[in-house]
Amino acid sequence: MAASTLKRFITTGIIQRLAVNATRGIHRTVPTMAGVDDKFKEAKNRLNTLKEDPGNAVKLQMYALFKQATTGKCNAPKPGMMDFVGKAKWDAWSGLGDMTQDEAKQKYVDIVDDLAGKETPTSTPSSSEEKTSTSKFQTINVTITEGVYKIMLNRPEKKNALNFEMYEEIGNALREAGQDDSVVLAALTGSGDYYCSGNDLGNFMNVPPDGIADMAKNGGVILERFVSSFIDFPKPLIGLINGPAVGVSVTVLGLFDAVFASDKATFHTPFTALGQSPEGCSSYTFPRLMGTAKASELLIFNRKITAVEAMDRNLVTEVFPDHAFQQETTARVAKFAKLPKQSLQLARNLTRDQQRKVLHDVNQQECDVLVGRWQSEECITAIMNFFSSKGSKL
Known part of the structure; x- marks a missing residue:
């Protein structure tokens, strides 16, 4: 069917x-x-x-x-x-x-x-102390500066929507940062005016010859591995939310250690509107951060919230005026990177280690549910309606 x-x-x-x-x-x-x-x-x-x-x-x-x-x-x-x-x-x-x-x-x-x-051409760093590894990646731009491993989502023409390649590359970048002794912490941000517009629904167009069931199972494996890379990241992880964030780019924020947002950022998880269900461990982290009722507004009832509202709900650490966002967050992250590295990582992992098994179990359960959702009549109809609402936009 x-x-x-x-x-x-x-x-x-x-x-x-x-x-x-x-x-x-x-x-x-x-x-x-x-x-x-x-x-x-x-x-x-x-x-x-x-x-x-x-x-x-x-x-x-x-x-x-x-x-x-x-x-x-x-x-x-x-x-x-x-x-x-x-x-x-x-x-x-x-x-x-x-x-x-x-x-x-x-x-x-x-x-x-x-x-x-x-x-958009990728800019070349001017600092002699900065090294880049962009040649390894096609959908993200990575820079390493004085202990800060910065991952920039780099599909601005698609509002940094996550296709399967980007899922894999972000996970690979986090694993690389975790294994690099020169890296103190990692930070994620977006290029252009969006942080991330969520899952690229074009992923649903790439149906393999074996049919939608195999596509759904493969998508579940990719998503589980992607979220696991955040759960297992061994160093402090900071989100720099420069603009609107949607879907999985919002849900994984519960796995970050600090989240700084521009006052132009918004946060939206329209899962039920698309016939889908929560991921990124948000079914566990969001109620713990903001309480069941407030979490349900986002995860069940599709409410979009502002950066200030996200801060009030403990999803965001601090909000900065957009015109000062880059300067303020760069200085803040650089200051963190100068803290004693081993002490920083040990303090961070004392809290994460207690939850790691639970998070992996939640991640697997969420992915299992989504694999079923992606094959459902309800989800396919919702996605079809989404594309219809785009009208003539390609």
């Missing part, structure tokens, strides 16, 4: 919207320029140089435009009903209707230009 629902979701939901998006502007006058072919060829080459994966929805739209630009109106036989990928591609191409080849080329060029314009 879940597989058939997913098929309908892919072939009648997203694809129809992509077809509408791609055909918008058919009646708009597109100059038939002598250079349109050259621009199209250049766009094809530029697409291969992009560092960020544009996501399945955009890639599907570009496939359809490429076929329309090079072949014309869809002339291929419709794939069988069980060929989900082939049918998705066919529907996207067929949905372009009578769009001319020149219009398709121009639309293709416009999308590549937009994608290229969104890519």
Whole structure:
């Protein structure tokens, strides 16, 4: 039942919207320029140089435009009903209707230009005492400065949404920081105007040939390992919440030792709205931090709270004005990193060691529940409605 629902979701939901998006502007006058072919060829080459994966929805739209630009109106036989990928591609191409080849080329060029314009170059540290290990990672930026291992979520064009690769890379970075003797503490923050927009729902588009059950189980393993990397981190861990935080990026904050937030930050865990359930050990840590009733507002009833409200509920340590956030938190973290390293770690682990087994048990239980949720009709319908609410946004 879940597989058939997913098929309908892919072939009648997203694809129809992509077809509408791609055909918008058919009646708009597109100059038939002598250079349109050259621009199209250049766009094809530029697409291969992009560092960020544009996501399945955009890639599907570009496939359809490429076929329309090079072949014309869809002339291929419709794939069988069980060929989900082939049918998705066919529907996207067929949905372009009578769009001319020149219009398709121009639309293709416009999308590549937009994608290229969104890519943000990684800044190079100026301090001679700072070393970077960004070459190891694609979705995060890591710097090590005077004992501070700073992990910056680095998908600003996606509001730092967590795809499967980012889950793995954050976990790997925390393990690296834990094993590096030069590291006193670690800090997490986000690039751009968001801290993290939560789980990238595009993860649900990558359905393997074996079906949604295997995707759900694999997602559960990735999530369990990700949260475990926070539970087992052996050094102080600080959150620098520079903007809105959603989903798992909020729930794991109960595993941090200090959380500093900009006054522009908000905290939102819309699990039930998406047919899902809490994770990040929040079913255990949130009631302990803020009491059952206040925790339920977030975890069950989807309430979004401000940074000041999060501080009142003991989820945030201190709130700073946004204009002073970077300066204030950098100074605060640097001061912590100058404390005696061994004493700092021993004091921290005395509290964590008492809870570690409980946290791992809670983490496993939460992941088991989520694996079931991801395969449910209710969850798939909620995610379909989420994408529908995005309208023409890709």
